[in-house]
Amino acid sequence: MEGWRDAEKRKDVSRGGRWAFLSAADGSFLRPVCMWRDVSQKLMNRNKLWAHLSVDPSPQQWIQHVKGFLQVYKLLFGFRIWVLGNGQLISTKLGKWAVVTGATDGIGKAYAEELARRGFNIALISRSQEKLDDVSGSLESKFNVETKTIAVDFGLLDIYPKIEAGLAGLEVGVLVNNVGISYTYPEFFLEIPDLDNFINTMINVNITSVCQMTRLVLPRMVERSRAWF
Ligand SMILES: NC(=O)c1ccc[n+]([C@@H]2O[C@H](COP(=O)([O-])OP(=O)(O)OC[C@H]3O[C@@H](n4cnc5c(N)ncnc54)[C@H](OP(=O)(O)O)[C@@H]3O)[C@@H](O)[C@H]2O)c1
Numbered sequence: 001m002e003g004w005r006d007a008e009k010r011k012d013v014s015r016g017g018r019w020a021f022l023s024a025a026d027g028s029f030l031r032p033v034c035m036w037r038d039v040s041q042k043l044m045n046r047n048k049l050w051a052h053l054s055v056d057p058s059p060q061q062w063i064q065h066v067k068g069f070l071q072v073y074k075l076l077f078g079f080r081i082w083v084l085g086n087g088q089l090i091s092t093k094l095g096k097w098a099v100v101t102g103a104t105d106g107i108g109k110a111y112a113e114e115l116a117r118r119g120f121n122i123a124l125i126s127r128s129q130e131k132l133d134d135v136s137g138s139l140e141s142k143f144n145v146e147t148k149t150i151a152v153d154f155g156l157l158d159i160y161p162k163i164e165a166g167l168a169g170l171e172v173g174v175l176v177n178n179v180g181i182s183y184t185y186p187e188f189f190l191e192i193p194d195l196d197n198f199i200n201t202m203i204n205v206n207i208t209s210v211c212q213m214t215r216l217v218l219p220r221m222v223e224r225s226r227a228w229f
Contacts, residue, residue, distance in 0.1 A: 092119045094226045095173020099123040099217060101154065101209060102179030104131035111176045116143040120174065123148045123167060154179050154209040155201040164216050172217045173226060177210045 057065065081089055098115040102108035103124035112122050116139045124132050124139075124147060132149035139147050150166040152159040181202060183192060192198050 090115075090118060090174065092173065095171040095221070095224065097121045097123055097170040097172045098174035098176065099125065099167065099170075099172055099213070100176040100178060101125045101213060103176075104128065104135050108176065108178040109135060111178060112139060113143075115174060115176075116145045116147075119143075119145065121146040121148075121170075123150065123170060123172075125150045125152060125163065125166075126179070127151060127153050154205040155181075157204060157208065160212050160216065163213070167216060171224075172221065175213060175217050177213055179209055180206045 098112075098120040100108050100112045100115070100122060103112045103122070104126040108126075112124060112135065116122050122136075122139055122145060124135055126132055129149065129151040132151055136147040136149050139145060148166065148170070150163055152162055183198075189195075
């Protein structure tokens with residue numbers, strides 16, 4: 001059988017929980033006591049909620065707030081630079097040259113064009129010399145900048161001395177670690193053809209290239225205390 005408290009709870013829920021006090025006034029001397037207990041619990045929970053909403057934040061809550069603030073700041077900063085196009089931050093004040101990996105197609109090519117538009121000379125790095133020559137010619141004629149091409153396969157590990165030699169003496173202000181590969185078509189991981197080789201190539205192109213390219217250009221950026229990645 002449904003007890004009076006269950007009935008009250010049901011009514012309370014059906015009324016959105018706001019009128020619990022009014023429903024207490026009909027006779028049983030225990031009822032107001034129990035209702036008071038219910039209501040005081042609710043109030044305590046509400047107080048906890050207010051405390052949680054940082055009327056008096058704990059050190060951990062402060063850390064969370066600061067982290068949240070930094071995330072928002074980073075978002076707005078990225079929006080300002082790449083959407084509104086703040087040319088003063090990404091300018092040749094950072095260094096005369098920009099290096100773009102995977103620069104002959106897609107996103108890499110777009111980066112190369114945008115950086116050339118901002119006045120950077122561009123070092124283009126990809127596999128195909130023919131495509132490199134095309135992009136290099138088009139950047140030089142369109143934006144009146146210098147270019148340099150380095151044809152290497154980032155799937156291999158012995159290419160970095162060649163890149164180092166190609167970049168020697170350039171004042172590099174921006175490095176765009178763009179090159180990357182994925183499966184050529186959607187496939188279950190274990191069914192990718194020649195999986196062992198593919199794993200090695202993917203790691204070399206997507207991960208090793210980022211670390212090695214950064215290792216190559218960073219020391220001189222640190223010396224000048226100017227750079228953008
Ligand atoms: N497109 C997207 O929707 C998307 C989404 C998320 C992330 N991304 C990432 O953004 C980056 C660029 O993507 P994308 O779509 O613009 O690529 P893309 O159009 O396929 O262009 C790839 C570029 O990298 C070069 N490249 C490919 N493999 C190479 C290798 N082993 N060694 C040297 N150069 C190589 C290619 O030139 P060659 O063929 O001459 O070597 C080409 O210039 C990649 O890291 C990708 O993972 C893309």
